[in-house]
Amino acid sequence: MNYNADSLPPIKLIPLNAETASLSGRTASTRPPTDIRWVKVLEFLRSNNLAPNSRKLYERELKRFLAWSELHYHELRPRHLALYKEYLRDEIRTDVGKPLSKSSINAGIAALKSFFKWMSYTYPEIIATNPTLGIKLEKVPLPPAQSLTPEQMEQVWSALELLGETKQRDTALVHILSHGLRAGEVVQLNVGSFDGKLLFLPDTKTNEPRLVPLRKESREVLAEYLLTRSHQREVLNSDFPLMISHHAS
Template identity: 45%
Template structure:
């Protein structure tokens, strides 16, 4: 017989408005809890949740054999909190009942390390994407869009019709909110150059055509997927530039920091990045502020230390 606990998880995910990657993450975390506990969802107690958190901290390991990070533990707690909130609203728990996840606390996260890319690093990245072959023109346009703070999953979903010559208009996959992201002139020029190349090859660029195509021999001409975007940044750009841990999300951090440096009001900046929470947005730019404070200190004492 099917495990009814798994059936409730499927029901929860079907009823949710979560992005596909978040759904996958929540499913994995809830399945981990099911493997750890033999209790039905309705019988789970606050003590069970506390014991599970202790298990995550003290016993659970990554594939590399390391203990879970505080962020990974918080991800598991978030999945459980979200599930039990739905479980109650769906009528499986009395609305007056105290949720078993009510008392569990998130792990404290350390101060964020700077995740933004420096001007020097960005210059190296731009120099690594050159050439006039189809894939080079695609990569220039792709980098131009990534540097405007879009999540990789949103970039993959873009169609030609989402670009109006000045801005990108699309629906964010994470929360299904409307997004309008204006583009710099150089970004517009790079997108136009890429689209013009495709037009010259007799491709009919209707509004529902993917904005970015794959040039992989197995999927050439199809939509560039989420994994393809990560490969472009982490492997191709990372290898060419020597910048470690280069991911699409680092461009998002860089864009958020840039908006603040430009003096754009935080509320307006968040409308461009899609951050609903001021607290989360502050975490994005705090690393930049710490780095700026360090630079100001060394400038004030007229000292330029060598990079380690």
């Protein structure tokens, strides 16, 4: 069969530029590929029973770390985390231009410690050794007691032994207060604020989140109090109050 030039359909040029090319009426996407590292962060956030404020802080701090480093997780070493801690201390500024407080630096490092502990446990084939091991938190001195003398505190501890139903809760409460927390901060604490070692305070009078390391005895007392509540068939969701009232409503 013979064809002449007039019978051939017109030639249509299809641009190969991704910004202008279209296929079946659909414009090619220019969205950057998803950072596979962030996928693991989202999995971590979903797998942990974090309180909303804690989740927000963890997400913010992990996002900041991934923006600072382009290394994949298996490439990270303790020296990289030490450099990142220096970056938080020396280069990051608050909204009013001030350096981060030690408590804010600790919040960032604690988020990384929690995430990489989870990563090394969940994906040992990716991270054989937790790179945050050996990275220490900044030392934040406890605020001095402003109202009770050591002798008065001894009287408080002695009085706790005379309590009945509320003894365990009140003992845990006094342990928390002995670390310099204000009453208004304590009532905002929920179960997700305690990770077994630290108390996370999202809202403080300085408008900065704060991490409060608990003494060993205080950690054990608080953990035992929560365990007792669990044995009483209370479901301890992360957003439930850390301290519950024993007064009848």
